[in-house]
Amino acid sequence: MENFPLFLICFFTLLTLPKPTRATLPGTWELLASNAGIASMHTAVTRFNTVILLDRTHTGPSRKLLPKNHCRFDKNDAVLKRDCYAHSILFDPKTNQLRPLKILTDTWCSSGQFLPNGTLLQTGGDLDGLKKIRKFNPCDLNGSCDWEELNDVELSEGRWYATNQILPDGSIIIIGGRGSNTVEFYPKRENGIVSFPFLSETEDTQMDNLYPYVHLLPNGKLFVFANTKSVMYDFVENRVVKVYPELDGGPRNYPSAGSSVMLALGGEFSEAVVVVCGGAQYGAFLERNVDTPAHGSCGRIMATGENPVWEMEDMPFQRIMGDMVILPNGDVLIINGAMKGTQGFELGSDPCLNPVLYRPDEPAGLRFMVLNPGTVARMYHSTANLLPDGRVLLAGSNPHVFYRFDVEFPTELRLEAFSPEYLDSDKMxxxxxxxxxxxxxxxxxxxxxxxxxxxxxxxxxxxxxxxxxxxxxxxxxxxxxxxxxxxxxxxxxxxxxxxxxxxxxxxxxxxxxxxxxxxxxxxxxxxxxxxxxxx
The missing domain is CATH 2.60.40.10 (Immunoglobulins)
Known part of the structure; x- marks a missing residue:
């Protein structure tokens, strides 16, 4: 053996080592509800530790009935004129109990944000919901809180695939949407809608500027990312104050959606770092190609720097439709999604079941850690939210126009929780x-x-x-x-x-x-x- 090449000895040694199994990877999974009644397209956690689950109204029958005499009547609904099914749910992750909620207008691909008083402001959607403003004043599961549709005020422009962000004064800015290269505010301002040319500059045949990534920077300006481009936007003076370098690797927003997060703010609160990860290859949406590999690149930029540039990294997996969740310790969980295709009905394949932990304080090349894989495909129209107990709630996944359960990737009604390694028993x-x-x-x-x-x-x-x-x-x-x-x-x-x-x-x-x-x-x-x- 002494003349045997060293690299071959190392190679055969590696072959004999035990391969990692699910049990050896960090993190654990648990099923919270086998039937939430709906596939949650939009999810938010309230200050009462309850969770609002919300789907669109024009999906036909869900799997949860509204209370007696609470049916929704819509003569324009192509599926159910008299709809007695819930399309929103209030969920308690401590008891795993559910209560149906009544939503009237279509919330398909709408947007939302909590107001300073803890009320959820929910805006836009499709069809009869295009200009609607709704509110949900939360409560615990024993309360009677439900959706309120505002009839005395509506959006100045239809908002479908828009993004909301709360501002330093507590008002909400609503940015973009399909066919809407403008912004507006709630409460409404005298100037109504405001032109935002950046959105038209990033628009293409694939609509890759929808659901723009918006982060409020600690200098009071907004970081806005659409397609492959980003700017620092002064919403007070309605002007772009900085144009960032273009991010390589293809489009990142809907329908080529990767995800984005602003890392934890700390210290003197003068610096903010934004990370954008994953996305579909350009053309996958136009060609309706479910087998086109997604890309796994991430860009990281000091958004408040004088001359910022993107630092590029590669995730362990290609990923489209992933969610990025900031954990309480500042790490970022990347979870859900697929490794091929694009966003859209029945346009994704090869679900990415392994979550990945992004540890921003580690040096480049050591930031990603592969975690214990789940078993449920969470693809188009799925969500991930941090719970107050440190777990991450996983909900939804409906790659179909209506609810379907006889296909490879069925409509997903199960609710799960992923527990990061910090919740292991040996750390209690x-x-x-x-x-x-x-x-x-x-x-x-x-x-x-x-x-x-x-x-x-x-x-x-x-x-x-x-x-x-x-x-x-x-x-x-x-x-x-x-x-x-x-x-x-x-x-x-x-x-x-x-x-x-x-x-x-x-x-x-x-x-x-x-x-x-x-x-x-x-x-x-x-x-x-x-x-x-x-x-």
């Missing part, structure tokens, strides 16, 4: 519990958070604010994580209690007013969140 002794926290804080104010930890604290316990975004079509509108300035944890009366002095975000540019999940994070392991109102 360092998992903090929030014992005391104020219900409200003002910008820049100091406040205390009291936590309990089984083992002695090592180092700094972080206190991080997570927003509750509106997840749809591979992008979570309004998603952000803010790492607060904290002091060292000091003992507070024994019994493993520690008091942490925190400083609230300095302004609405860093954390727009509203309700946030507060996570105490010890050595990367988050507590169950408590809700706080920031204003």
């Amino acid at each position: 002794n360092i998992r903090p519990e929030i014992v005391d926290i104020p219900e409200t804080v003002s910008y820049g104010a100091g406040f205390d958070v009291v936590v309990s930890v089984a083992l002695p604290v090592v180092g700094i316990i972080e206190v991080n604010l997570g927003s509750a975004p509106f997840a749809t079509h591979s992008f979570s509108q309004g998603q952000r994580l803010v790492k607060l300035g904290v002091g060292s944890a000091v003992p507070d009366g024994g019994d493993g209690r520690w008091r942490i002095r925190c400083t609230a975000p300095p302004s609405g540019m860093v954390a727009p007013p509203g309700y946030y999940m507060v996570f105490a994070v010890n050595q990367g392991v988050p507590s169950v969140a408590r809700w706080i109102h920031v204003s």
Whole structure:
């Protein structure tokens, strides 16, 4: 053997090593509900720890009936003039109980965002929902909250595939949509709609500028990404103040959708990094080619830098229709989607069952970690949302015009939760519990958070604010994580209690007013969140 080539010895040694199995990869899965009644196209978590599930109204029968005498009547509905089926659900992930909700107008490919008072503002859609504004004032599952359709006000322009973002003053900007190269605001402003030429400049035959990726930067401007291009947009003066380099690798927005996230804000809150990952090959949508491989490239850019450039990386898997979820510790979970095709009815194939963890603080080349694969295909019209207990809720997937269960990728009514490795049982002794926290804080104010930890604290316990975004079509509108300035944890009366002095975000540019999940994070392991109102 001494003359045998070394590389062959290494090769045959690798062949004999045991291959990784599902059990050896991080993360666990659990089924929460075998039949949610609907396939959730839009999902949002409320401050009552309930979850709003929402589909379109023109899907025909769902698998959940409305209460007696609550049917919807629509003479223009091509499928059901008298519709007694629910198309929205309120779900409690703690008890796994469901309650049907009544939505009147079509919410197909609509948009949403929470207002500062915790009410979900829901805008646009298709057909009779094109200009509609709806509100949902949330409650727990025992309450009577339901959808309210506003009849005294509507959008100035039809919004189908638009994006919403809450602004520093608590108002909402609504950007784009099919055939809408404009923006408008809620509450409505005197100027009504405002032309935004960037959207027309990024429009093509494939419509790759729909559901633009929008992030509120800590300087008060908006980072807006559509197709392959991005700008810094001053919505107050209605002007583009910076044009970023074009991102290589093909289009990224609907229908070629990858996903995007702004990494956690922290420190002096002067820097913001945006990541855009995945997408379909150009032409897959036009050619209706379900077998065209997606691409797996990611671009990362310091959006607040003087001369920013895209840093390119490759994910372990090609992915289209993936969701990017900011976890409480600042890592990003990439989950759902397919490895071939494009967005659209019956246009995706080869589901990507492995989640991937993106660890932004690691050096390039070491940031991605492959996680334990699921078994349920989550493709077109699926969602992923962070829950207050640190799990990630997976809902939806309906690649068909109507609900179908006799095909390779059926309409998906199951709800699942993915638990990242930080929820493993061997980490429970360092998992903090929030014992005391104020219900409200003002910008820049100091406040205390009291936590309990089984083992002695090592180092700094972080206190991080997570927003509750509106997840749809591979992008979570309004998603952000803010790492607060904290002091060292000091003992507070024994019994493993520690008091942490925190400083609230300095302004609405860093954390727009509203309700946030507060996570105490010890050595990367988050507590169950408590809700706080920031204003």
